[in-house]
Amino acid sequence: MIIDFHIHVGRSEMWHPWIFEWAVNNLREEDRALGPQKLLDAIAGSRETLERHLDACGVDYAVVLAEESPVTTGMTTNEYVRDFCRGSQRLIPFCNVNPHLDARPAQELERLVTREGFRGLKLYPTYQHFYPNDPALYPLYAVAQSLKIPVMAHTGSSVFRGAKLKYGDPLAFDDVAVDFPNLVIVMAHSGRGFWYDRAFFLSRLHENVYMEIAGLPPQRLLDYFPEFERNADKIIFGSDWPGMPYIRRNIEAFRQLPLQDSTKEKVLGGNAARVLGIRD
Numbered sequence: 001m002i003i004d005f006h007i008h009v010g011r012s013e014m015w016h017p018w019i020f021e022w023a024v025n026n027l028r029e030e031d032r033a034l035g036p037q038k039l040l041d042a043i044a045g046s047r048e049t050l051e052r053h054l055d056a057c058g059v060d061y062a063v064v065l066a067e068e069s070p071v072t073t074g075m076t077t078n079e080y081v082r083d084f085c086r087g088s089q090r091l092i093p094f095c096n097v098n099p100h101l102d103a104r105p106a107q108e109l110e111r112l113v114t115r116e117g118f119r120g121l122k123l124y125p126t127y128q129h130f131y132p133n134d135p136a137l138y139p140l141y142a143v144a145q146s147l148k149i150p151v152m153a154h155t156g157s158s159v160f161r162g163a164k165l166k167y168g169d170p171l172a173f174d175d176v177a178v179d180f181p182n183l184v185i186v187m188a189h190s191g192r193g194f195w196y197d198r199a200f201f202l203s204r205l206h207e208n209v210y211m212e213i214a215g216l217p218p219q220r221l222l223d224y225f226p227e228f229e230r231n232a233d234k235i236i237f238g239s240d241w242p243g244m245p246y247i248r249r250n251i252e253a254f255r256q257l258p259l260q261d262s263t264k265e266k267v268l269g270g271n272a273a274r275v276l277g278i279r280d
Ligand SMILES: [Zn+2]
Pocket: 006, 008, 240
């Protein structure tokens, strides 16, 4: 079973232009003429086209992320993601609650999960400018813990205009992990750039903390995490599509790494299935 824990949708006009100015660099030469906007709209134009693409990539389930970051990246609203995923068994919607946009974040999260069908929360500290261990966020974590949904958060570098990197330090999740021992925390991008060691250590230390490897080149993973294999139960695969546009190539490159088969199976799907409560 393969689970992609990190997919963005949204029509191209929902994202700021600098997202695509950056994304074009990740396209193969032959796809440059089409461009990242058209690629996004063609594949994520509907649930059906995205599911066909996932089939072609060999992906069984995908986490689809809402993002309400009007200043830095764009607005793929919770409503949009709810409607996009509706009726799908394999698309798993994660909502976003932006603490600066919502007067009552905890109540909003409860509504999104219990009434709108969201199965996880994604936070964007670097794009929405807050520290993950700010006490103002604690009511949100308390709701997530009691509803038994995972909280995933961007950690590490962010290249888009207006992002603030200081909010991406995974160390802030040490507080959250200690204070909410039954809350599952997933550190997206594993502290990308300058905090790989922190993300790795925290996910080894805390039973409830996972690292997720979206946006990291698979062929570099063992440089970033020399003891990758020792953390086999706590690492989750994600692509960060469409920013990283080639999911199948990513999976194949990961499979080439000198790791045990059991580790590859866990990272590509087993660990995510446990976190998401999926049984096959
Ligand atoms: Zn992403």
